[in-house]
Amino acid sequence: MLKRVSGSLILLVSSFFISTTALAENPVFLLGKLNIQGTTYTKVVFFYDRAVTDIKTCEREIYLGRMGQWQYYGHVVHKGKGLSANMNYFCRTSSYNISAWHPAAGYDYIYQLDMRENDFKVKPFESYAKCLGDLRKSVPDETHEFFCARANQEVTQPPTNQ
Numbered sequence: 001m002l003k004r005v006s007g008s009l010i011l012l013v014s015s016f017f018i019s020t021t022a023l024a025e026n027p028v029f030l031l032g033k034l035n036i037q038g039t040t041y042t043k044v045v046f047f048y049d050r051a052v053t054d055i056k057t058c059e060r061e062i063y064l065g066r067m068g069q070w071q072y073y074g075h076v077v078h079k080g081k082g083l084s085a086n087m088n089y090f091c092r093t094s095s096y097n098i099s100a101w102h103p104a105a106g107y108d109y110i111y112q113l114d115m116r117e118n119d120f121k122v123k124p125f126e127s128y129a130k131c132l133g134d135l136r137k138s139v140p141d142e143t144h145e146f147f148c149a150r151a152n153q154e155v156t157q158p159p160t161n162q
Contacts, residue, residue: 026093026094026095026119027048027053027093027094028048028052028053028054028055028057028058028091028092028093029046029047029048029058029091029092029093029094029098029120030046030047030048030052030058030061030062030072030073030089030090030091031044031045031046031047031089031090031091031092031113031115031120032044032045032047032073032087032088032089033087033088033089033090033147033149034085034086034087035085035086035088036083036084036085037084037085037086038084040128040132040142040148041150042142042147042148042149042150043107043149043150043151044111044113044149044150044151045101045151045153046098046101046151046153046155047072047073047101048098049072049073051072052072055091055092055093055118058091059091061073061091062089062091065089088144090115090120090145092115092118092119092120093118093119093120094119094120094122095119095157095158096122096155096156096157096158097155097156097157097158098153098154098155099153099154099155100153101152101153102152103152105152106152107150107151107152108150108152109124109150109151109152109153109154109155110124110125110126110127110128110131110148110149110150110151111123111124111125111131111148111149111151111155112124112125112131112134112135112146112147112148113146113147113148113149114145114146115145115146116145116146122155124155125148128148128150131148132148135147135148
């Protein structure tokens with residue numbers, strides 16, 4: 001199914017996405033990071049497939065996907081005229097609850113994402129400017145693995161066991 005994401009950027013996704021609430025172990029996610037070159041504008045999508053249970057399998061998926069042979073997270077990024085964008089991928093685990101991805105929905109959630117460790121961290125913000133301001137308290141500027149991004153998936157902490 002072809003879904004419009006933003007302007008001339010289109011993603012084709014044939015993967016199954018679920019909330020992680022019912023999973024016993026931290027599931028593996030493929031994070032797709034779309035960055036418009038020359039700007040701080042970034043979008044992120046959290047891909048999930050039950051068949052990918054370890055980082056090694058996810059990293060192999062990236063390798064195959066870059067050759068057009070996606071097995072679990074099939075998607076395509078189309079770039080419009082005059083637009084230069086990069087798509088980067090990360091394989092990380094997480095205990096967060098992440099809602100299903102709806103490509104047609106607005107990218108209204110703003111997160112600071114820290115991918116510097118295997119278990120990624122997400123911090124929500126009200127605005128992109130506030131996110132960048134907070135990030136720059138820790139590092140001079142965004143990095144490949146520590147950045148702010150828009151998403152259309154809600155990311156919440158899992159319930160704590162009491």
